[in-house]
Amino acid sequence: MSVTDQDRPADRTGGARRVPIPPKKKPARRPLVPAFRRAAGRGWPVALALAICLSALAVDGWADRRSEGSPAANRALVDKARTAEVVADVSAKVARIFTYTHADPAATERAAGEALTGRATGQYRRLFGLVKRNAPVMRLALTTKVAKAGLIELTRDGTAVLLVVLDQTATRDGRPTGAPVAAQLIVTARDDHGWRISDLRAA
Structure with a gap:
C-alpha cells in the first residue's frame, strides 16, 4: 500500500472514501439600473460614458439565441453591397442614440424611437x-462616434449582427471632462422597413 493510500480515509466497505467536489457557482449578474446609479454617484461624465456598456450588458447575448446554420447562409460573406448598406445604416443609428446634450434631450429620444425595437427599447429607456433627470444639473453632453464597424x-x-467600436x-x-472613452458593442438589427436595433451587448 502506498503512502497516498494509507493517508486516504476509508469508507465502511474498506474502499477509499471519495470527497464530493462542490459544483462551481456562476457569478451573479448585477442589476443594470442600480449599477448605473452607483456610477452616477461618482460623477456624471463617467456615468454617461458607461451608459452604453451597461445597456449592452443588460441584454442577453445574441450568440445564445441565434439559430445555427452553415457558413453559406451568412450573406455577409457574399453580398458586399448589402453589407455596406447595413454597416452604414446601423453605425449612424448607434452614434445618434448615444449622443446626448442637456440642451436638447428630445433629439436623442426621437433617434431612439426610430432606431430601437424589442428588448433594446426598454433597457435604453x-x-x-x-440621464435625462440628472445630466442637465451638471450641464453635460456626450458625443459618440463610430470608430469602426464590421458585419459578423x-x-x-x-x-x-455587427461589431461596433x-x-x-x-x-x-x-x-471636455476627460479623455475619450472607448467601447465595443455587439449590435443585432432587424430589417423592419429599415434597419432597427433589437439587441445590444458589450463585446
Whole structure:
C-alpha cells in the first residue's frame, strides 16, 4: 500500500472514501439600473460614458439565441453591397442614440424611437431616464462616434449582427471632462422597413 493510500480515509466497505467536489457557482449578474446609479454617484461624465456598456450588458447575448446554420447562409460573406448598406445604416443609428446634450434631450429620444425595437427599447429607456433627470444639473453632453464597424452575420430573413467600436467624449459647458472613452458593442438589427436595433451587448 502506498503512502497516498494509507493517508486516504476509508469508507465502511474498506474502499477509499471519495470527497464530493462542490459544483462551481456562476457569478451573479448585477442589476443594470442600480449599477448605473452607483456610477452616477461618482460623477456624471463617467456615468454617461458607461451608459452604453451597461445597456449592452443588460441584454442577453445574441450568440445564445441565434439559430445555427452553415457558413453559406451568412450573406455577409457574399453580398458586399448589402453589407455596406447595413454597416452604414446601423453605425449612424448607434452614434445618434448615444449622443446626448442637456440642451436638447428630445433629439436623442426621437433617434431612439426610430432606431430601437424589442428588448433594446426598454433597457435604453430606463437608462435614458436617469440621464435625462440628472445630466442637465451638471450641464453635460456626450458625443459618440463610430470608430469602426464590421458585419459578423447577415441572414436571409433580414437579421444582421455587427461589431461596433465607439469613441465617446463627455463635455461640461462645452469643455471636455476627460479623455475619450472607448467601447465595443455587439449590435443585432432587424430589417423592419429599415434597419432597427433589437439587441445590444458589450463585446
